[in-house]
Amino acid sequence: MLVKNKRYKTIWLDDDERVKIIDQRYLPHKFIIETISTTKDMAKAIKDMHLRGAGLIGAAAGYGVYLSAQENLSRKISVEKYKDYLLKDAEMLKKTRPTAVNLEYALKRQINNINTTGSKEELIKKIRQEAIDIAREDELSCKKIGEYGSKIIEEISRKKDGKVVNILTHCNAGWLAFVDYGTATSPIYEAYRKGIKVHVWVDETRPRNQGARLTAWELGNHGIDHTIIADNVGGYLMQKGMVDMVIVGSDRTTFTGDVANKIGTYLKALAAYDNQVPFYSALPSSTIDWEIRDGVNEIPIEERGGEEVKYIQGWLDGEVKKVLLTPKKSKAKNYAFDVTPSKYITGIITEKGVCSADEKSIKKMFDK
Numbered sequence: 001m002l003v004k005n006k007r008y009k010t011i012w013l014d015d016d017e018r019v020k021i022i023d024q025r026y027l028p029h030k031f032i033i034e035t036i037s038t039t040k041d042m043a044k045a046i047k048d049m050h051l052r053g054a055g056l057i058g059a060a061a062g063y064g065v066y067l068s069a070q071e072n073l074s075r076k077i078s079v080e081k082y083k084d085y086l087l088k089d090a091e092m093l094k095k096t097r098p099t100a101v102n103l104e105y106a107l108k109r110q111i112n113n114i115n116t117t118g119s120k121e122e123l124i125k126k127i128r129q130e131a132i133d134i135a136r137e138d139e140l141s142c143k144k145i146g147e148y149g150s151k152i153i154e155e156i157s158r159k160k161d162g163k164v165v166n167i168l169t170h171c172n173a174g175w176l177a178f179v180d181y182g183t184a185t186s187p188i189y190e191a192y193r194k195g196i197k198v199h200v201w202v203d204e205t206r207p208r209n210q211g212a213r214l215t216a217w218e219l220g221n222h223g224i225d226h227t228i229i230a231d232n233v234g235g236y237l238m239q240k241g242m243v244d245m246v247i248v249g250s251d252r253t254t255f256t257g258d259v260a261n262k263i264g265t266y267l268k269a270l271a272a273y274d275n276q277v278p279f280y281s282a283l284p285s286s287t288i289d290w291e292i293r294d295g296v297n298e299i300p301i302e303e304r305g306g307e308e309v310k311y312i313q314g315w316l317d318g319e320v321k322k323v324l325l326t327p328k329k330s331k332a333k334n335y336a337f338d339v340t341p342s343k344y345i346t347g348i349i350t351e352k353g354v355c356s357a358d359e360k361s362i363k364k365m366f367d368k
């Protein structure tokens, strides 16, 4: 997508076969490209959120295994030992963040290559291609989500006689969270491209403020009208008829339609339900967990350090700085995701089309 009118993706291989990423910790203030050369550094980049977002985490894990395949190639070891090193590194990557299922999805594909390929040379080639494929599929799925989702926006616009469609989103399920296009934002970009008038309410999304920092930056780069709101404002806006629809992303979706997304999503879904505002989750099928039925009780929820709640980060004197917001000794809890039960979800927007958030419709959509 566009940064100062130049096209970027969030992750790519450079000419030296190293992985380049946009370091999101500095956005929106500084645009920094980071080179990742080792699997260990990739694991750190995922855990410490240099990069983030379900689809991008999956793509990064795919490339992380490729870095491991390169690093271990110079060792004078048998192919079995070589595979052991790669599997160990895959395990290290898996431990970085628990909620987004894309991480497991990408690693399963790479582990399958490790377990089924003969020589080291053949293996490294396969792993490289798989990493590229995972990233490419993510990008194409997001593009398709945009095409299907924009039709819903178009329909609302038609019902409003072409007046502005107000869309509320939470966190950043934009192109920065995937390889390109995004999920929640992709229908918005596509609707805007088609000339539909849109305005986006951007939840700030405490504690890391992915909405205020990243979604607002993305939308601004594309010239899309948007307004940042504090996390508590959405309910009020819905009561006043100022939201036409909600679109959020998903980090893990059960085959029954429950959606795990950034903490606070559930409260927006409740407000939307109470005010008859359509609530959609846009997601590629790589976020569907086909083994989990009950999202609230079975999806692992990441708990991050309380420091993220107690300190706030911003731009001062040309630098990103952190300041303490709370009494120094107060405890803080930092649950990073919550689960919205399917009954509050109007529909899911996927690369295959839009369907109801229920087992029958989801299985039908994906031929399961």
Ligand code: MRU
Pocket (backbone or CB within 6 Å): 052, 053, 054, 055, 170, 171, 172, 173, 177, 183, 210, 248, 249, 250, 251, 261, 262, 263, 336
């Ligand atoms: O903790 P993050 O920033 O990796 O959170 C994940 C997300 O980006 C959001 O939950 C998003 O809305 C889901 S779609 C990637």
